[in-house]
Amino acid sequence: MFSKACEYAIKATIYIAQKSLQDHRVNVKEVASAVDAPEAFTAKILQQLCRENILSSNRGKQGGFIFDVAKQKETKIYDVVRIFDGDGIFTECALGLHKCSSVNPCPVHNDFKPVRENLAAMTQKYSFYDLALRTENGLAWLK
Secondary structure (H helix, E strand, O other): OOOHHHHHHHHHHHHHHHHHHOOOOEOHHHHHHHHOOOHHHHHHHHHHHHHOOOOEEEOOOOOEEEOOHHHHHHOEHHHHHHHHHOOHHHHOOOOOOOOOOOOOOOOOHHHHHHHHHHHHHHHHHOEHHHHHHHHHOOOOOOO
16 A cells, blocks of 8 residues: 555654664664665665654764654654655545546545545554554564
């Protein structure tokens, strides 16, 4: 449903949030390994998340990526999806038609509309803090 970049971004952000709860900075190699993603691709994703002020990073021996706990609590899955995939998945036609609407529906419009609405609601419901706690407590996994 999401692009590979978006999937990796969500998983990497959850992983960094979890490690940040332990006050632990992580490097690109560790994140890539944890979320089973190519290292170079992970580096680009993490750079984008830093540019968007979701993650913070420091260079050097004590450096790495960290996700401030207060920011974790306010940042939702929806925010990361919009950065990497835009909001089309929440608004556009399932078949890619440009004029699809309730007045001019595509063949699957009425079935897909609640799917879009539920996906938007789910991604806006969970913060990365919630997801980090779930993985930290063994209630969810990233691989």
